[in-house]
Amino acid sequence: MVKKQEFPIVFDLDGTLFDCRELTNQTFPLVIERLSEKYGEQLEIKCFQQYERFLGTVTEDIFAEILPNAGREIVNEAEHLLIEVEEELIPKAGKLYQGVEDTLAALKSQGYPLFIASNGSKEYVDFVLQDFRIHGFFDGVFSAGGQGTKTKSDLVAALIKNHGYTERGIMVGDRHSDMEAGTNSGLMTVGCTYGFGDEKEIGDADVKISAISELVDVVREIEEKQYEL
Numbered sequence: 001m002v003k004k005q006e007f008p009i010v011f012d013l014d015g016t017l018f019d020c021r022e023l024t025n026q027t028f029p030l031v032i033e034r035l036s037e038k039y040g041e042q043l044e045i046k047c048f049q050q051y052e053r054f055l056g057t058v059t060e061d062i063f064a065e066i067l068p069n070a071g072r073e074i075v076n077e078a079e080h081l082l083i084e085v086e087e088e089l090i091p092k093a094g095k096l097y098q099g100v101e102d103t104l105a106a107l108k109s110q111g112y113p114l115f116i117a118s119n120g121s122k123e124y125v126d127f128v129l130q131d132f133r134i135h136g137f138f139d140g141v142f143s144a145g146g147q148g149t150k151t152k153s154d155l156v157a158a159l160i161k162n163h164g165y166t167e168r169g170i171m172v173g174d175r176h177s178d179m180e181a182g183t184n185s186g187l188m189t190v191g192c193t194y195g196f197g198d199e200k201e202i203g204d205a206d207v208k209i210s211a212i213s214e215l216v217d218v219v220r221e222i223e224e225k226q227y228e229l
Contacts, residue, residue, distance in 0.1 A: 004111035007223055008139075008165050010156060010187065012173030013118040014055050015195030017100050017212070018128050023086070023093040024051050030089075031081045032066070035074075044069045055196045056152075056175040058119045058144045083123045090124075091131045097194065099213035104137040106216050113139040113163075117156050117171075117181070121145035139163075156181040170222055172215065176201040188222045190215065 014020045028051040035043060046066050054062045059082065063075050070078070108114060116138055118125045122145040129135035142159045149155040156171060171182025174195020179202055182189040191202030193210050202208060207218050 004223075005113060006165065006168065008113045008115055008160070008163065008169040008187075009107060009219060010115045010117050010159060010169065010171045010182070012056075012152075012171075012175070012178045013116055013120065013125060013128060015174035015197065016172055016178075016192050017096060017104075017134070018094060018132070019097055020055070020094050020128075021052050021196070023089055024055060026089055026093050027051075027082060027085045028054075028062075028066070030085045031078055034081055035067075035078060039074075043067065043074065052196060056119055056177055058150060059121055061150075079121070083121060086124050087127055090127050094128065094132075096132050096134070097212050099211060101134060103212050103215050104134060107219060108137050112219065115139060115159055115163075116141045116143075117152065117159055118142070119144040119152055119155070119177075152177040152181040153184045156185045156187075160185045160187075170219060174202065176204075178202075179204050188225075190218060190222075 011017055032045055032047060036045060044067070046068060059079055063078050067075060067078060104114065114137055116125060120143055122143045125141060125143045129141065140159065140163060142155055144155055147155055147158055149158060167186025169187045170190055171178060171187040172190045172192065173179065174192040175197040179189045179191060189205045191205030191208045192212070193199065193202065193208050207222065209215060209218060
């Protein structure tokens with residue numbers, strides 16, 4: 001039997017471990033407000049009623065839609081503003097889903113290597129993990145900002161390759177891109193119905209959970225099935 005140390009569990013962050021809905025709907029309007037104050041009508045800005053629609057999207061693509069005609073310099077400025085605002089608001093407007101800490105602790109104590117794979121910026125991911133004191137649970141943290149990847153599939157593939165894992169393990173997430181990334185890297189997929197994706201997005205998940213606390217039992221069942229293959 002393959003050791004648990006060779007059976008990675010890869011977590012998406014937003015919508016899986018971290019509830020950033022309110023945070024997202026606060027940060028982007030603040031960034032837009034500051035850019036508007038500086039550039040006025042010189043800068044075309046596309047506003048949205050809710051910004052949670054962008055969850056799971058890399059920052060560069062988000063600002064390509066919000067600032068459709070902006071040059072690279074202004075986009076860079078917007079990205080830096082976003083990091084500043086996130087650092088300020090994450091402890092106030094974000095929260096872990098109920099049961100996250102206990103679930104991570106249980107999996108870690110059983111010997112599973114745990115990883116983060118997030119399409120967020122490196123700074124954002126680090127802020128969340130440190131502010132909510134869960135950084136120590138993870139054997140590796142991969143972000144689109146840190147790795148320079150454009151898709152979740154590329155990010156998870158880089159993680160698996162970097163750590164030398166074979167095609168066994170689990171990807172846990174709430175969006176179609178998470179399920180696709182896991183499948184493309186040979187991982188079993190767990191779809192979180194409580195996250196930001198709808199039922200259709202995670203329809204291809206091998207297993208679905210309605211609370212993160214269900215994951216401990218699910219991991220054991222999936223591990224046993226994979227070892228039978």
